[in-house]
Amino acid sequence: MTYLTENPALFEKFQPKIDAYNKDKEDQIKAFDADLVAKCEQLIPSAKVLDSEAVEGLDFLQQLLSKKDLQIVNEYTIKELVDKQVSGELSAVEIAQAYIRAAIVANYVTNYALQFLIPEALEQAKSLDKHLKDTGALVGPFHGVPISIKEQMCYKNKVTHASYVSYIDNVSEESSVSVDILMKLGAVCHVRTSQPQTIMHLDTWNNFIGRTRNPRSTKLSPGGSSGGESACVGMHASAIGHGSDIGGSIRAPAAFANLFGIRPTTKRISLLNGISGGKGQESVVAVQGPLARSIDELDYFMKAYLNEGKPWCYDPSAIPIPWREPSLPDVINIGILPTDNLVTPYPSITRGIRHVADVLSKDPRFNVIDLSDNWYSEEEMKDLYDTTLSLYTCDGNQVQLSMLEPSGEPILPLTKHFLEFGGGKTHSIYSNRMMNAKRDAAKVNIMNKYFNDLKLDLILTPTNVAPAEIPGESYYWGYTSLWNLVDYPNVVFPTGLKHDVEVDSKVPESLNSNEYEKKVWYNDDGSIRYNSKEYENAPIALQLTGKRFCDEDVVAATKIISELLNVRRT
């Protein structure tokens, strides 16, 4: 059965182009290291096995990379990578080669890469080595650091399709401002990573390469829409990844792959020169931000990008606020919200947040405040969530459909889920404005109620109902999308805990009856959908939210919390 813009005959004409696009990857990796490719094909199980078993991806890295390469990709932080080039211990080329090898292995395991940039990365690394040798100076704080980039961000003279098949011939005239900044600061971009069709799933699945796998359990979703990044960084295939987020697209992937991720306050990081279906849409504003293995590296990225990259010099919509010193009080008031009152999280998430609240309440630097009785009601949350979903689709999906239609590509299940947000109804501009006004009132209310009246510095919540989702089944966005709606900054961090198939098997006795709760907990026939066994190996991560523009404080607090949880680097 075809749906909306689907046109199988038309799509068939695009298939050779998709094949050629994908073959370029094959060609690049074979040209780079045919031996490694052969070993990967021998050692790494078939897609069928990976898609059905809870395989930990890093095990293959361990088996396939040399000791030296493993040391580079596993052990050194961004700062150490840079320092070791200054000391002459490592060259940019050596680092690039190690990361490219990891990126190849990672792709066999998780299928996260849309486009490799191997020759470009090696060329760039070579020129960085020359620059350091000739001048004795680093190009910048990312000198020789391999960074993966979500594909929707344009890259000069390369195809940028943002997972829309109709864009398969779209060669970018210039790179996105953020890519330019990272490269000016010395970053080596060796791979452009996958995102889902329409870039609007909390999962990563498209008609170019199919689904991307979670590096912690290959049968699970890596989250989305920056799931290519979480798979890549989670496989140590890049030192840090750069993603984007309009409803949870940095945070869900970070959480699902046991990483740190930040959704900064909007307009701190430039969005200029990217492709998405959000063109001209400003009711819920997208952001870009990094996914990292440690909070220190995430901090390093933000500071370097803002203070040395100065995006406002290239993008007039970027706000000229540098990455400042944090200004947390001696005792941090942290509100804990175990459930948003709309959709009850799965047991491991509830266990995770209780654990962290418990740890924090024993530390004199934190004053823990339970928000359970102080949060918005189920009805109020439903209203806000309905508003968010309607804002995503209020043009009747006209922009999205105009990008899907020219290729007739198949509409994936989570694309359909997204296109039907708010009924997929075409609103009037008047209605859009009234929803904006409701959004603004919520933004003010959160400031007044929580940050001003209750004097909270931070709010700790789940990132998602599940520790990681079953592919094609990430339905509820509310834990992350609320913060896109009202635009308060968040950091997602691993708690150090994992889902426990036994401990986390119990379904709560009382569940809500709203449609979102039902979709998460029940099958259509009314039977319980939740099955603890599915989430084996999934990490438990939480979301920390701060005051607007106080991104630095959220990061600083995450450092303290991570130390208390003993999660240094994943």
Add this chain to the structure above:
Amino acid sequence: MTYLTENPALFEKFQPKIDAYNKDKEDQIKAFDADLVAKCEQLIPSAKVLDSEAVEGLDFLQQLLSKKDLQIVNEYTIKELVDKQVSGELSAVEIAQAYIRAAIVANYVTNYALQFLIPEALEQAKSLDKHLKDTGALVGPFHGVPISIKEQMCYKNKVTHASYVSYIDNVSEESSVSVDILMKLGAVCHVRTSQPQTIMHLDTWNNFIGRTRNPRSTKLSPGGSSGGESACVGMHASAIGHGSDIGGSIRAPAAFANLFGIRPTTKRISLLNGISGGKGQESVVAVQGPLARSIDELDYFMKAYLNEGKPWCYDPSAIPIPWREPSLPDVINIGILPTDNLVTPYPSITRGIRHVADVLSKDPRFNVIDLSDNWYSEEEMKDLYDTTLSLYTCDGNQVQLSMLEPSGEPILPLTKHFLEFGGGKTHSIYSNRMMNAKRDAAKVNIMNKYFNDLKLDLILTPTNVAPAEIPGESYYWGYTSLWNLVDYPNVVFPTGLKHDVEVDSKVPESLNSNEYEKKVWYNDDGSIRYNSKEYENAPIALQLTGKRFCDEDVVAATKIISELLNVRRT
């Protein structure tokens, strides 16, 4: 003939409420100083005379105020007013009384006041005096400084109607954030000033009090929509005024009344808790900002408001960037644009910009670059202006009409002019988004072309085609509205020159044939509309534009320019 939402029978029912609302003003001024009121009625000509002659308003102040009051309202800057309270030379009550008397005289001349707050202002002044006496400390940088406020900004427990008759019973539960900030910093708010129907004329005319007059020539318009503020500040009836601007509404009034005005980069000054037809509209974002008699006072306001007021503590949409030290280079690259290529300014404006360019080119601190051959074409400007106008009305004016309809109030000519912007067409959200994308492209293009490639620090342009407009005939917004569309900050400043009926009488030989040029220069029958005699006494002011968020630099440069032009305080 009725138009759209007009309903004379319905409107008639509101008339008694409007009368009662207006009678409150009469009662307040009589209760405060019946003698002054009697003298005003005796001395100041009738509305008929003022509406038809080029009367300078300040002459009446000179005749009606005591020497001491004149000294207070004419001679002392904000800083001096504050200092003289510290030294004990003046009390807040004395200052308030002097300004209230000026405000009464000013209202007879210019009809700018919607609501007086005389008892509140005196009470507040008394308590400020007590505070200073008791503690020896000022409440803040506006201690005892009388500030006028555009009425659309809510004032706690008072009616706020924003010139919509249907809002005549709308009592505000809280004050607007900016009013609260000013009062927390010690400001005394003694009067709320007029704005036009829909707040969308570059003129000031509504169904509550009729038209407001220009203090420099009472037969002319004071500009709008903050024309109540320009009349008030221009009559020395407040020490500084606080207005708002979405298409020129601070800048046209400032220019028409020989004042300084700033349209800051959006979201530096809070808009929270105001009433307008722009609810939820974010394609062209409104700003608030001051109108002042000197650039130093405007600078003082911005610094105090931002650095001590910290609007971001009360409004999550306000950006936490303090008022910083300017960072202009030793030699300022200033681009001069005598015409926008779409609508040719009237001769006095052209003379004014040539004069200023000439003065600046003789000063080593400026590198003057003529942009005449480097600006957008007529066609490109028309496209941008059409886009701007369509963005104002793209909801088919549904928000505006929903506010006009419940009272059936008469639709004024310039309201009709505004409602027909872009044909008053109802656009789809898709169309709105595509226009937003065009706006964003223009914003980037201006940065790249002028501020980055040409390395300009500032761009000097006309503020308006006319030095001040004939009431009901401010048609073209392009010189100001362009900068609302792309959101670069502007300061308007008086050049010290005035329109000269003889010198400025010549119609340019070649005019464009586009509809906007025609509307400005010609009557409907094709005869020339421009008549130099109409503009007797009108001041010549220009508009200086800077890089986004570099408002401080625009102010700093205006200080240098004003010194060179010998315009210290008007």
